[in-house]
Amino acid sequence: LRQGTVMEDSNYCFGEGGAGTFSDGKLFTRATKRGPVREVYEIFVAHGAPREILTDAHPHIGSNLLPSVVKAIRESILSAGGEIHFNARVEHLLRSADGRRIRGAVCADGREFAADAVLLATGHSARDVYRMMLAEGLALEQKPFAVGVRIEHPQAFVDARQYHLRPDRKRPEQLPAARYSVTTTIRDRGVHSFCMCPGGFIVPAATENDEVVVNGMSLARRDSPFANAGFVVSVHPEDTESFRREHGVLAGVAYQKALETASSRAGGGMQKAPAQKVEDFLNGRVSSSLLPTSYHPGITSHPLHELLPGEIVWRMREGLRQFDHKWRGFAGASAQLIGCETRTSSPVRIPRDPATLEHPGLEGLYPCGEGAGYAGGIVSAALDGRRCAEAMARQMSR
Ligand SMILES: Cc1cc2nc3c(=O)[nH]c(=O)nc-3n(C[C@H](O)[C@H](O)[C@H](O)COP(=O)(O)OP(=O)(O)OC[C@H]3O[C@@H](n4cnc5c(N)ncnc54)[C@H](O)[C@@H]3O)c2cc1C
Numbered sequence: 001l002r003q004g005t006v007m008e009d010s011n012y013c014f015g016e017g018g019a020g021t022f023s024d025g026k027l028f029t030r031a032t033k034r035g036p037v038r039e040v041y042e043i044f045v046a047h048g049a050p051r052e053i054l055t056d057a058h059p060h061i062g063s064n065l066l067p068s069v070v071k072a073i074r075e076s077i078l079s080a081g082g083e084i085h086f087n088a089r090v091e092h093l094l095r096s097a098d099g100r101r102i103r104g105a106v107c108a109d110g111r112e113f114a115a116d117a118v119l120l121a122t123g124h125s126a127r128d129v130y131r132m133m134l135a136e137g138l139a140l141e142q143k144p145f146a147v148g149v150r151i152e153h154p155q156a157f158v159d160a161r162q163y164h165l166r167p168d169r170k171r172p173e174q175l176p177a178a179r180y181s182v183t184t185t186i187r188d189r190g191v192h193s194f195c196m197c198p199g200g201f202i203v204p205a206a207t208e209n210d211e212v213v214v215n216g217m218s219l220a221r222r223d224s225p226f227a228n229a230g231f232v233v234s235v236h237p238e239d240t241e242s243f244r245r246e247h248g249v250l251a252g253v254a255y256q257k258a259l260e261t262a263s264s265r266a267g268g269g270m271q272k273a274p275a276q277k278v279e280d281f282l283n284g285r286v287s288s289s290l291l292p293t294s295y296h297p298g299i300t301s302h303p304l305h306e307l308l309p310g311e312i313v314w315r316m317r318e319g320l321r322q323f324d325h326k327w328r329g330f331a332g333a334s335a336q337l338i339g340c341e342t343r344t345s346s347p348v349r350i351p352r353d354p355a356t357l358e359h360p361g362l363e364g365l366y367p368c369g370e371g372a373g374y375a376g377g378i379v380s381a382a383l384d385g386r387r388c389a390e391a392m393a394r395q396m397s398r
Pocket residue numbers: 012013014015016017018019020021022023024025026027088089090091121122123124125126128129195203205215216217368369370371375376377378379381
């Protein structure tokens with residue numbers, strides 16, 4: 001990324017530990033009914049995460065600590081007899097002679113791995129895996145997702161509002177960088193903040209070189225002078241109608257991709273992202289100058305109100321006005337938009353039998369995690385992984 005290019009098999013979304021490795025590491029989840037959240041936290045602590053995550057109301061590991069946690073998890077897998085194969089992109093599935101049962105997987109370099117069961121947890125950016133499944137005649141379904149931008153403010157602005165500080169007062173050192181969450185519904189579509197990163201950075205999260213995708217992260221100390229959050233509008237399958245004729249069930253993926261390539265062109269290359277001050281976005285003006293940002297590859301002034309679909313733009317504008325009404329300055333002179341945030345969740349669900357958790361079209365194939373549409377973050381993906389592994393073990397022991 002320092003050279004402005006994306007390594008397509010190893011980036012913020014792909015590689016050891018998946019998207020979680022360079023994520024923000026916020027572990028707060030609403031998925032408390034899906035399984036033993038505490039055990040997930042304990043596994044992280046056993047592999048080097050700070051003990052405070054066991055007691056904090058909003059546990060957070062931080063992007064600088066996560067890679068060593070992932071390495072420690074690798075050591076546990078190896079010492080328990082597991083194997084890890086790097087540079088092993090799966091391109092085909094092997095099946096029994098009658099085609100009904102899985103028999104393993106074939107990698108891009110021709111290596112074959114025989115297996116009686118395969119857990120497919122390739123994340124929401126593995127678009128080649130969705131295409132592979134369709135080519136193999138395996139059903140997929142469209143599901144809602146959300147797109148928009150990252151909104152960035154000075155962290156001091158967020159601190160002042162959340163801690164009721166006078167504008168000339170800094171946040172006392174013993175208080176953490178303040179967070180926020182905003183949400184509303186505007187004509188049947190959710191408009192909300194997503195993955196807010198106090199004291200954080202906006203990061204490039206593209207997986208191919210012709211696209212720009214932004215996301216957020218923060219270090220354990222959360223001490224950058226910026227606060228950023230996804231600011232997104234939900235997209236329902238019917239909103240992707242214009243892509244359906246050509247792309248069928250992958251219409252949502254094509255919708256995302258169109259925004260990502262448009263963002264790349266508007267940014268001008270080298271992973272630069274298009275940006276606009278919020279006030280200019282609201283007034284339909286190109287920003288003549290931009291505000292400082294945490295996004296390292298750089299930003300280029302561009303009318304985001306022309307880049308994003310009209311039905312997203314008017315809802316974002318209405319949402320910004322509503323939030324600014326409640327929180328003066330949220331859409332004010334210190335706020336800037338950076339585009340586009342498209343990978344909030346998977347636009348596809350890989351169906352599975354509710355009892356066995358296997359794909360209805362292939363025995364022994366267990367679609368799992370965020371890419372299959374059953375998780376929306378680190379903890380829910382971990383819980384789903386555990387559920388699928390247990391289902392797999394039950395089935396194999398029969
Ligand atoms: C910058 C960033 C910040 C984030 N911050 C947070 C946060 O603070 N809190 C939170 O809860 N969530 C956060 N997330 C989201 C979180 O990381 C994901 O929800 C979670 O990692 C999903 O887990 P998963 O196991 O389903 O898939 P992933 O973590 O996406 O893992 C998929 C894995 O499959 C591999 N793969 C893909 N295709 C193939 C193939 N063909 N063959 C073999 N392997 C393949 C990939 O290399 C990868 O290792 C963030 C994500 C990003 C990108």
